[in-house]
Amino acid sequence: MSIRVRFAPSPTGFLHIGGARTALFNWLYARHVGGHLILRIEDTDTARNTQAAVDVILHGLRWLGVNWDEGPLTSDATGPYKGDRGPYYQSQRQENYRLRVEALLARDMAYEHEGAVRFRMPREPIVVPDLIVGEVRRELTDREARDPDFVIVRSDGQPVFHLVNVIDDLEMGITHVIRGEDHLSNTPKHIALFRAFGVAPPVYAHIPLILNPDGSKMSKRDQGASLSTYLEEGYTPEAVVNYLCLLGWSPKDNREILPVREIIDRFDLSQILRHNARFDMAKLQWMNAEYMRAMNPDRFYELCVHALAKAGIDTNRFPLSYVKAALDTCHGKLKTFAELGGYAGFYFTDEISWDTEAAAKGFTAEGRDRLRRLRNAFGALPEFTALHLEACLKNLAGQLGVKVGALVHPARLACTGKTVGPSLYHLLEVLGRDKVFERVDRALAWNG
RNA sequence: GACCCUAUCGUCUAGUGGUUAGGACACCACCCUUUCACGGUGGCGGCCGGGGUUCGAAUCCCCGUAGGGUCGCCA
Numbered sequence: 343m344s345i346r347v348r349f350a351p352s353p354t355g356f357l358h359i360g361g362a363r364t365a366l367f368n369w370l371y372a373r374h375v376g377g378h379l380i381l382r383i384e385d386t387d388t389a390r391n392t393q394a395a396v397d398v399i400l401h402g403l404r405w406l407g408v409n410w411d412e413g414p415l416t417s418d419a420t421g422p423y424k425g426d427r428g429p430y431y432q433s434q435r436q437e438n439y440r441l442r443v444e445a446l447l448a449r450d451m452a453y454e455h456e457g458a459v460r461f462r463m464p465r466e467p468i469v470v471p472d473l474i475v476g477e478v479r480r481e482l483t484d485r486e487a488r489d490p491d492f493v494i495v496r497s498d499g500q501p502v503f504h505l506v507n508v509i510d511d512l513e514m515g516i517t518h519v520i521r522g523e524d525h526l527s528n529t530p531k532h533i534a535l536f537r538a539f540g541v542a543p544p545v546y547a548h549i550p551l552i553l554n555p556d557g558s559k560m561s562k563r564d565q566g567a568s569l570s571t572y573l574e575e576g577y578t579p580e581a582v583v584n585y586l587c588l589l590g591w592s593p594k595d596n597r598e599i600l601p602v603r604e605i606i607d608r609f610d611l612s613q614i615l616r617h618n619a620r621f622d623m624a625k626l627q628w629m630n631a632e633y634m635r636a637m638n639p640d641r642f643y644e645l646c647v648h649a650l651a652k653a654g655i656d657t658n659r660f661p662l663s664y665v666k667a668a669l670d671t672c673h674g675k676l677k678t679f680a681e682l683g684g685y686a687g688f689y690f691t692d693e694i695s696w697d698t699e700a701a702a703k704g705f706t707a708e709g710r711d712r713l714r715r716l717r718n719a720f721g722a723l724p725e726f727t728a729l730h731l732e733a734c735l736k737n738l739a740g741q742l743g744v745k746v747g748a749l750v751h752p753a754r755l756a757c758t759g760k761t762v763g764p765s766l767y768h769l770l771e772v773l774g775r776d777k778v779f780e781r782v783d784r785a786l787a788w789n790g
Numbered sequence: 791g792a793c794c795c796u797a798u799c800g801u802c803u804a805g806u807g808g809u810u811a812g813g814a815c816a817c818c819a820c821c822c823u824u825u826c827a828c829g830g831u832g833g834c835g836g837c838c839g840g841g842g843u844u845c846g847a848a849u850c851c852c853c854g855u856a857g858g859g860u861c862g863c864c865a
Contacts, residue, residue: 352865384865458863475795483861484792496863503865527794527860548795550858555801557857585802588814592803596813615803617796618858625802625815635828675827685826735824750824762826 345377347518349403349410350507352384353395357402357569359621360522360552360560363586367549368520369408370587370609380514381413383431386506391433393417402569405579407602412514427514432506439501442509442539443494451538457497461505461535463490468530473547473611475523480530492531504528508535516544520611523548523618547611550590550618557620566623576649576679578637581630589619599632631677643669645679646686653683655690664689667772671764688758689772694781696759696788704755705788712742713752717782726775728767735767756785 349365351357372379381403385391396417403410412425419431429435443459446452452461463486470478482490494505511519526548536543554560560567572582580602587605588598591614634642646669647657657665668689676682688694696705705713719738723730735753739746754766757778763769770778 350865354865387865456863460863470794478794480860481793483794485861486793493863498863500863502863507865522859523795524859550796553858559858588802590802594804596804598802598814615796619803620801622801622815628815631827677827732824746824754825760825764826766824 345372345375345517346380346515347372347377347520348380348382348511348514348516349408350382350384350510351399352387353391353399355392355395355398356562357399358560358562359567359569359586362402362406362569362582363552363589364520364522364549365403365408366406366583366586367591367609367611367614369410370606371518371520371547371611372411373606374609377517378411379409380425380427380516381410381430382510382514383414383419384503384507385419385431385433386500386503393419398570402573405573406569406583407579432510435506435510436501438513439495439506439509443501443505446494446538452494458493459495460491461494461531461538463492463531464534465490468533470526470529470533470546472526472529473518473545474550474614475526475548475616478526478529480527494535504531504535508532508539511544512536512539512541518545518547518611520547520549523550547614549614550616552589553618553620555620555622560621566621572626574652574680576645576682577626577630578633578645578679581626581633584633585626585629589621590615598629627677634676634679635674637673639670639673642673646672646682649679649682650686650690653680653687655683655687657690660690664772668769671768671772675764685760685763688760688763689769694757694759696755696785700755700759700761701785701788704752704761705785709752710786710788712744712749713756713782713786715742716749716753717779717786720775720778726771726778728765728771731770732767752785753782757781 347368349368351361351365369379371377383396383399385396394417396414396419400414400417412423412427413430414421414423416422419429419433423430443452446461447454447459450462452459454460465482467479467481470480472478492504493502495501510516529546529548533543552560554564562568566572569582583602584598584600584605587600587602587609591609593600593605593608594613637645643666647665650657660668668686672682672686676685716735716738719734720726720731723734735749736746739749742748750766751761753770754763755761757770757773773781
């Protein structure tokens with residue numbers, strides 16, 4: 343029988359990074375075993391469900407490359423879907439739930455109480471066999487010992503999570519439930535429900551959670567908790583996927599950068615660690631830089647243009663060859679695309695401005711004297727190319743008996759307004775003689 | 791409060807009775823270098839505590855402690 347796993351998010355308006363990893367692990371497992379990934383939207387809480395909230399999920403998963411074999415194609419609950427076990431929105435499956443509850447009621451496995459329907463929970467402890475955690479025997483808590491039964495249909499007629507989750511898993515033929523460990527304590531309820539419906543429960547695999555850097559629970563408002571953060575701040579999906587995979591799973595061969603194809607080959611549920619992991623933004627950034635560096639120039643260029651547009655810089659105002667040459671000097675220098683605007687913005691502006699403090703430091707009388715000499719030397723150059731510019735600058739430094747840095751720093755500041763940036767010689771060549779001289783002249787005329 | 795899970799450098803991890811406890815990120819120093827990065831070399835830094843079992847425990851058991859989760863007419 344084919345393995346069927348599912349990701350069943352509730353549309354809350356954002357996709358938690360932990361949820362993204364759960365989706366990813368489900369996907370990895372499905373692809374590893376050649377099974378199916380089902381996407382099901384748990385939109386039973388009608389109050390906070392909107393199409394926009396579903397779009398956040400669909401968009402996030404697609405960005406990561408987590409594709410599903412069955413599930414909705416759009417954020418419209420009544421819209422098209424693929425798969426023969428639909429609909430895949432719980433709001434469209436109410437009749438199934440009603441029928442199932444009636445069956446439980448008829449067999450006295452559930453009963454009405456104050457308008458709600460309660461399930462008769464077995465009084466004996468239930469053992470949860472878990473692929474990751476092992477066998478978990480859960481005793482009743484003191485509160486449950488007083489009243490083990492639980493509500494499966496609210497008095498307003500709405501079925502609750504435990505019920506619909508189980509019914510859908512059952513009817514969709516889910517064989518493996520891979521979900522966050524926060525569900526582990528609730529699993530006995532689900533197992534009892536499966537048994538009440540006369541079927542064997544699926545195989546469970548509860549994956550550990552992602553915590554904040556300080557070890558506290560990562561909730562909505564915490565820094566980096568939302569997948570959209572990475573999407574918006576210029577991370578590449580490959581890096582995010584790679585990083586997420588290394589939280590709770592390891593290739594065990596000391597490698598960090600692994601193409602997803604290889605992760606699929608080597609991934610298995612039984613090797614997932616049992617303890618929670620803390621989110622380390624610094625490592626993600628490092629990994630993202632690795633992916634950016636290794637990226638082919640065309641894709642780098644494309645993502646750069648997108649990032650610049652988001653930063654309010656319209657590259658269409660400039661010749662294509664100029665934009666490409668400019669961005670080429672940035673390749674391999676950035677950790678995220680979000681840094682690009684600040685790093686390369688000087689290429690795409692007519693008027694650069696200097697920070698007063700930086701200018702006061704760089705454009706001293708001595709600095710300006712050197713800049714003037716550099717301008718003259720550059721002016722005599724037959725070709726305004728990186729090669730010539732470098733030779734020229736170094737030659738002048740030799741004549742003046744100063745370190746090359748003494749010329750490089752004021753020149754960089756004059757032409758870019760920054761103290762850090764791409765290779766000076768290359769950026770000068772890209773900027774071109776006219777712009778360089780114009781900016782140097784303005785710098786020479788600078789007075790606090 | 792009860793129940794469940796977990797515990798190796800600051801962080802992510804390798805390790806399944808005998809290792810100088812390995813790697814990566816971060817951090818520090820030096821080298822390279824036009825800045826910043828990259829790269830290179832080196833360094834700092836860990837088995838939560840206490841009892842067992844064993845010739846021998848990071849590894850197995852128990853007890854603490856700490857962190858996380860759950861106990862809803864939320865999902």
